Amino acid sequence: xxxxxxxxxxxxxxxxxxxxxxxxxxxxxxxxxxxxxxxxxxxxxxxxxxxxxxxxxxxxxxxxxxxxxxxxxxxxxxxxxxxxxxxxxxxxxxxxxxxxxxxxxxxxxxxxxxxxxxxxxxxxxxxxxxxxxxxxxxxxxxxxxxxxxxxxxxxxxxxxxxxxxxxxxxxxxx
Numbered sequence: 001x002x003x004x005x006x007x008x009x010x011x012x013x014x015x016x017x018x019x020x021x022x023x024x025x026x027x028x029x030x031x032x033x034x035x036x037x038x039x040x041x042x043x044x045x046x047x048x049x050x051x052x053x054x055x056x057x058x059x060x061x062x063x064x065x066x067x068x069x070x071x072x073x074x075x076x077x078x079x080x081x082x083x084x085x086x087x088x089x090x091x092x093x094x095x096x097x098x099x100x101x102x103x104x105x106x107x108x109x110x111x112x113x114x115x116x117x118x119x120x121x122x123x124x125x126x127x128x129x130x131x132x133x134x135x136x137x138x139x140x141x142x143x144x145x146x147x148x149x150x151x152x153x154x155x156x157x158x159x160x161x162x163x164x165x166x167x168x169x170x171x172x173x174x
Contacts, residue, residue, distance in 0.1 A: 030136060030144040031151035033158045037128050038121070041165040047120035051113070058109045065102045072098065124165075131164035132157075 038044050076083075076091045083091065135157050136144050144157065 027142040030141045030157040031155050032146050034146045040162050042169045044124045069098045127165050131161045135160045
C-alpha cells in the first residue's frame with residue numbers, strides 16, 4: 001500500500017511538473033484502529049457505564065410491569081369462574097391496557113437507548129477525530145487511514161490516539 005501511494009505521487013509529479021514541488025518525495029501515512037479506540041478510551045468506557053446503569057433502571061421498571069401483568073393474568077384465570085361477565089371484561093381490559101403500556105414503553109426505551117448510544121458514540125468519535133488530527137500533525141503524517149486490509153505496526157498510531165483522547169478527557173474532567 002505504501003509503495004502504491006509513493007508510486008502514485010511519483011506519477012502525479014511526472015505528469016504535472018509544476019506540482020512536483022508540492023508532492024513530497026515520500027508520503028508519510030498512519031493507521032488507526034477505530035474499533036480499538038472505541039473500546040479502550042476512557043470517555044467510551046464511561047459512556048458505556050452510564051448506559052448500563054440506565055438500562056438496569058429501565059429493566060427493573062419493565063420487570064415490575066411484567067410482574068404486574070402476570071399477577072393480573074393469574075388472578076383472572078383463577079377467579080374467572082366466580083367473576084361476572086362485566087368484571088371479567090373489566091379485568092381483561094385492564095390486562096390489555098397493561099400489555100399495551102408495556103409494549104409502548106418497551107418501544108420508547110429501545111428508541112431512547114439507541115438515541116443515547118448514538119449520541120455517546122458520536123461524541124467519542126468527535127474526540128477521537130480531534131486526537132487523530134493532533135497526532136497526525138505531531139507526526140507530520142500526510143494521511144491517516146482508519147480501515148486497511150493490513151497495516152504495519154510501525155505506521156499504527158492507535159495507541160497514541162488512545163493516549164491523546166484519554167489525556168483530553170482528563171483535562172476536561174479537571
